[in-house]
Amino acid sequence: MQVQVMKNILGENDKIAAENRRLFHDKKILAINLMGSPGSGKTSLLEKILSKLAEKINVAVIEGDLFTAKDAERIERQNIPVIQINTAGGCHLDAAMVKRAAESLNLDEINLLIVENVGNLVCPAEFDVGENFKAVVLSITEGDDKPLKYPLIFKESAVTLLNKIDLLPYTNFNLANAREDLSTIHPAIKIFETSCINGAGLDEFCNWILEKIDEVKL
């Protein structure tokens, strides 16, 4: 009975996600669902890459958070259009929330829409919001055992950002192990090693996004 309810909710979510996906496709918008643990560095990464990307394309951001608008305020300081979704305690964004938020954006003027999900390495992976692909941020300080412990989110994501790579010398994180586990879970996954402190990997990640935007435009 509980399973049935859950299936209905997910079925309804998939329907709205498909509508979002069709809308983004029609508007030639690349949509990225950015996920990761609390404190993995999602918003800091966004701040860094948005300033680079905004020179070349039009970006908008949808921010998910339980109660605050702290992350949206950080994005807004860069004069990027941003909509804050507060889930009021909910542990993930769903397609209906993103649909409602997207209605407040001028989609005709956007090439890239980044949806920053609620900080959570479990639940967001189960909810399609209509994105072109999911990206997961894993900070070095979280430990190299996380891909095997939270496999779904890495299986669902086209790209993993191994973030805070500048802290590698101060941890026992084994990069080779993490890369091997990621490849086992998801052989086609793209991996970037990034740092918002020393800038490592940010240009490479931005260039990869720009390539994906070109593909969407065709």
Add this chain to the structure above:
Amino acid sequence: MQVQVMKNILGENDKIAAENRRLFHDKKILAINLMGSPGSGKTSLLEKILSKLAEKINVAVIEGDLFTAKDAERIERQNIPVIQINTAGGCHLDAAMVKRAAESLNLDEINLLIVENVGNLVCPAEFDVGENFKAVVLSITEGDDKPLKYPLIFKESAVTLLNKIDLLPYTNFNLANAREDLSTIHPAIKIFETSCINGAGLDEFCNWILEKIDEVKL
């Protein structure tokens, strides 16, 4: 309709949690529900404090994880009785899972039961498992904005461990801000600054647990 289902699930959970609590009380066991983000350092902290606590009292551990037994294997190496719960993708432990796991332990020989929850700063806070108190681990590398962004888990927890304090010099974490926000959310919250690398705060936390065990015994 969806809300109603959720209420029923939580109502049923609270009933089983109350049964667990009564059982632990009768057996004079202190039960701690240990929560925190993926990679905040919960298992490493457990490894460190168990070796100290096991000299003085009998400890058992219930480990929550989505799919693996990696954390339980780490605890087992210390010859501590440990039961692994796999939630098969579920984002938190509930009271029924803990009840079933506790049935496999010899509760007559235990003074302290630590339940390590699934790595998640959102969902576990909503589910009472029958513990005496909740403890939340927040690693310095997650950022000082987390108490205000995830207030429920800090409101529900009797104690916060500001972990990986050895990494403080390499981050922009503001300790004073974090302490102030924690006090605003939960004025009575107890705070320890801990590190598994240099051992900071571990004796203090262990002594505090031993005091709580004495209270339970009375």
